[in-house]
Amino acid sequence: xxxxxxxxxxxxxxxxxxxVGIWLFLASEVMLFxxxxxxxxxxxxxxxxxxxxxxxxxxxxxTMNTAILIASSVTVVLAWASLKMRxxxxxxxxxxxxxxxxxxxxxxxLYFEWPxxxxxxxxxxxxxxxxxxxxxxGNKHLLSEGLAPRVEITGHLHNHEALHDPxxxxxxxxxxxxxxxxxxxxxxxxxxxxxxxTDKIAKIDKADVERATMFVPSHSTYFATYFTITGLHxxxxxxxxxxxxYFWLPVGSKLYRQxxxxxxxxxxxxxxxxxxx
Amino acid sequence: xxxxxxxxxxxxxxxxxxxxxLAFPPLESAIVMQLMDRVAGTSFFxxxxxxxxxxxxxxxxxRQSLCSGNTSSGxxxxxxxxxxxxxxxALSRKxxxxxxxxxxxxxxxxxxxxxxxxxxxxxxxxxxxxxxxxGTIVSAFFQTTTMIISIPSVIILSAFFxxxxxxxxxFTVPMLFATAFLPMFGIGGxxxxxxxxxxxxxxxxxxxxxxxxxxxxxxxxxIFAVFAGDLLLVPESNRAQDERFLGQxxxxxxAHLHERHLPANVFAGHARDAPPLVxxxxxxxxxxxxxxxxxxxxxxxxxxxxxxxxxTRPNPFHHQxxxxxxxxxxxxxxxxxxxxxxxxxxxxxxxxxxxxxxGCLPWTVTSTACPVVKGFHDADRAGPA
Numbered sequence: 001x002x003x004x005x006x007x008x009x010x011x012x013x014x015x016x017x018x019x020v021g022i023w024l025f026l027a028s029e030v031m032l033f034x035x036x037x038x039x040x041x042x043x044x045x046x047x048x049x050x051x052x053x054x055x056x057x058x059x060x061x062x063t064m065n066t067a068i069l070i071a072s073s074v075t076v077v078l079a080w081a082s083l084k085m086r087x088x089x090x091x092x093x094x095x096x097x098x099x100x101x102x103x104x105x106x107x108x109x110l111y112f113e114w115p116x117x118x119x120x121x122x123x124x125x126x127x128x129x130x131x132x133x134x135x136x137x138g139n140k141h142l143l144s145e146g147l148a149p150r151v152e153i154t155g156h157l158h159n160h161e162a163l164h165d166p167x168x169x170x171x172x173x174x175x176x177x178x179x180x181x182x183x184x185x186x187x188x189x190x191x192x193x194x195x196x197x198t199d200k201i202a203k204i205d206k207a208d209v210e211r212a213t214m215f216v217p218s219h220s221t222y223f224a225t226y227f228t229i230t231g232l233h234x235x236x237x238x239x240x241x242x243x244x245x246y247f248w249l250p251v252g253s254k255l256y257r258q259x260x261x262x263x264x265x266x267x268x269x270x271x272x273x274x275x276x277x
Numbered sequence: 278x279x280x281x282x283x284x285x286x287x288x289x290x291x292x293x294x295x296x297x298x299l300a301f302p303p304l305e306s307a308i309v310m311q312l313m314d315r316v317a318g319t320s321f322f323x324x325x326x327x328x329x330x331x332x333x334x335x336x337x338x339x340r341q342s343l344c345s346g347n348t349s350s351g352x353x354x355x356x357x358x359x360x361x362x363x364x365x366x367a368l369s370r371k372x373x374x375x376x377x378x379x380x381x382x383x384x385x386x387x388x389x390x391x392x393x394x395x396x397x398x399x400x401x402x403x404x405x406x407x408x409x410x411x412g413t414i415v416s417a418f419f420q421t422t423t424m425i426i427s428i429p430s431v432i433i434l435s436a437f438f439x440x441x442x443x444x445x446x447x448f449t450v451p452m453l454f455a456t457a458f459l460p461m462f463g464i465g466g467x468x469x470x471x472x473x474x475x476x477x478x479x480x481x482x483x484x485x486x487x488x489x490x491x492x493x494x495x496x497x498x499x500i501f502a503v504f505a506g507d508l509l510l511v512p513e514s515n516r517a518q519d520e521r522f523l524g525q526x527x528x529x530x531x532a533h534l535h536e537r538h539l540p541a542n543v544f545a546g547h548a549r550d551a552p553p554l555v556x557x558x559x560x561x562x563x564x565x566x567x568x569x570x571x572x573x574x575x576x577x578x579x580x581x582x583x584x585x586x587x588x589t590r591p592n593p594f595h596h597q598x599x600x601x602x603x604x605x606x607x608x609x610x611x612x613x614x615x616x617x618x619x620x621x622x623x624x625x626x627x628x629x630x631x632x633x634x635x636g637c638l639p640w641t642v643t644s645t646a647c648p649v650v651k652g653f654h655d656a657d658r659a660g661p662a
Contacts (some may be wrong), residue, residue: 028302035306039321218318228313228321 007261013073022269029273037234041206050150054156055178056215056277058116058194060165065108069237072101073136076244076271095248095267096138102241109234117215120197121157123171129208135204138182147188153204156197157214161204171204171212173197236273241268249274281384292395300399351621352539365602390429390436397426408477408482416475430466434459434565450524452503455532458497465493489538496534509613 005017077234079094100113125133130151134140138151156174157163174197178187205210213219217227246252247267255263310321403419437459446452468490472479481487531545538642 024298028298029301032301032306034302036309039306041311099420215318217313218320221320224313224317224319224321227317232309254368 005247007265012055016019016265016270018265020218022272026272033229033232034240036229039231042227043221047221051148053152053220054189055191055194056120056222057226058113059111059192060194061108065113068101068105068108072098072105074273075101075265080264080267080271083256083267086260088260089258091267092166092248092253095244095252099142099241099244099248102237102244104235104251105245106234106241109230114230119156120154121171121173121212122152122154122215122219122254123204123212124152125149125204126210129205131202132208133202135184136179138187141183143190145185145188150182152168153202155179155202158201163212167207169223171206171209173202173204175200175202197226240270240273281388282660285384285387285391289391292391296395296398301483352657383440385433388536390432394426394429394433397429398423399425404473404478407478420473420475427466427470427473434462450506450521450528451509453525454501454508455527457528458501461493461497461501461531461534465495465498468493492534492538501531 007016009015010017010020021047042172075094075097079091081099082088082090082094085262125137130137130139130149133153137222142149153173153175156175158172159168162168164169176197177195179202180198180200184231215223217224247263252263254261255266301433310319312318320612401419403415404423407416441456446456448456468486472481472487472490502529
């Protein structure tokens, strides 16, 4: 059966159907991510001064991934334009570039960005024990500067088994630079760029720890929102890549031979979604 | 066809469509957050993860966590209600247009009220969350919008009443539900006003009063109207008249609703404490309390009917849809003797045929294009006989 209005415009809307559909879908996507972003904003506003984490993300890698995704948006527009000009070969190569960008993005996310978080450790010190870890925290210095105190010690966890083994009484943490020199005014503010943990080991008694986890979603509200939003976004990219692979496979060339404009329109609506990502 | 001649059912579906489009995705994000709470141990909603902004949790922060999480769930919740209301109202309006006198002047008010209501429903959601510790400015805003939204609601309710006024009302089963819907929704709406005010709600929160308000709004406001609409469509879908006896039995659910919730309006001060730890058995209500049993009456009716061999569905409403056609009174093309376009099968068929012409869409069907439609337009304009 012929699906109506895939290429020609509907008389009342003036557009082919999928185009209207994709803009409606975009509206609902805005509301979906709007809900998540507003949750982030409210949680951020509610956070007490000093406890919201900073400098835990790897900004250069994230920037690179953003660039890759924007590049994929450009190549898919070129793919669409090639279809409009009826140059299927160019379309095929641009599509391949788009799919590659999507795959690289997901690869970086899943094999580099997220694991780097999962490999990082943070221990929240009980209020009663904050004094004991003053050499790492430097709270007296922060107090004199009028800044909020630090309550967490982060770094690379050397004895991973301590997370599960109740017989191990302390965590051995390769400290993040901020805790090796806490009174240095340069450390008053978190680093914008990611700085890897140092070799300096701190031993933290489990009895002094309120809560300790790797940087997973349950670590803090910050990471909860981070992983939720980037995870949902990653699923969108994955969906886009799958759809593009479908168009890129022989299915696409078959449709191109039958109705090239239809394929162009399909690519157009799919790219609108990916451009949003 | 003009915009205002469009059946209100279509208008309400239009408003509902926008609500579905824009109100459900935040619900979706709430589901995602809920999923993360369950699976990944985050604390968007649950303080049980005890992770709030990373530090040790004390009561205040726990509350903040709930507040933040509720932001999205609350906002979606009220819009979802509006979705269901709209659809239900649409159905009952369809009914009121079909059975008694049709006053076309009402339609304009109805449509505008529905549009305003749809818009306002996006900005009242925090009225479920007075206790979450929001600031006075935010609270004042949402109290104001909640007050304002009662205006289109009352317009719609009044329009329904007006459309009954002066008509010779036949109390068919759909009409029973539709007329029960009107006062009960009124009760629900009026009991909602104290809840809309922060100062009163802080005391009424978590009492039976809230439960009563909620059930008067949701049960008659949506379920009764949907029942009315469903039953109205039974002859359309089954080409057989509905079973009056069965439907009237099911209508006794109204008595159950009053039995359960009217006293709750009076016991406003009684806190809804934890339900007793009783294993549920037939005869207990959902809270584990011994029920008086009135709610069983509609079910008994269904059971009675089942024993007559008419089917096995326990629900009296849906029962109607599955009854054997042979045992039912056949209906003609206009089972409710309606004077309007939307219930007439001949018109629908003619319109559908027109639709199938290239370039023609349902709403471009004009009175000149189709003699059947034209005839009905003329009849409609002249008003009921």
